Amino acid sequence: MGLNRYDSRDEVYVNPFQGSGINYGFLTNVNSERRGVLGHTAVDRSALPPAIVFGANAPKPGRASRKFADGHAASFYDIAQVAALRSAGWSLTRPFIRRARTSDLASTRFVTVGGIKYAWQLNNTTATRIGGDLAGLGVQTPTQNDRDLVFGASYPKPPRAVRITDTGSSQDSVSTFADPSRADSLPAGWRIQGREFVA
Known part of the structure; x- marks a missing residue:
């Protein structure tokens, strides 16, 4: 947050962690001087940067906070600004990522959309029902080496694909996210169902 929660907010982005190809977009109301030291870059909606995400649960940039004479300021920071922020007296939390997980109920899968690996937990029962069609839908299984999985993003968001099978007395349907390049x-x-949110 900035110094006044009711100040107007602007879209900016930062690089969340070292070696990341992701640009993490969010709204901020900190002033322009503090945006500079935090490493905020203004979002140009007419020319979005590559691999930009909004609303993601993971990865998340670290947060910087500091008290000033006119109040308290806190916001996400760009990983390249760590040294400058520390020397200027800001307190920092660390960024975090989320790796693939597997359980008895679900496993992490992803599709590529807008230059990012859009990831989610796919129910094992659904995965079994889809079977070999997962590959044809562009659904991939990550490894523990994938540090750039993006979970929960509101943008970009892949379309969903649905398969409806007529069993005679009823219809059986199954759906999942799909790589838009396979549409x-x-x-x-x-068939593709619903909307796809990309630039």
């Missing part, structure tokens, strides 16, 4: 070559019986 014109989906496995038999699948």
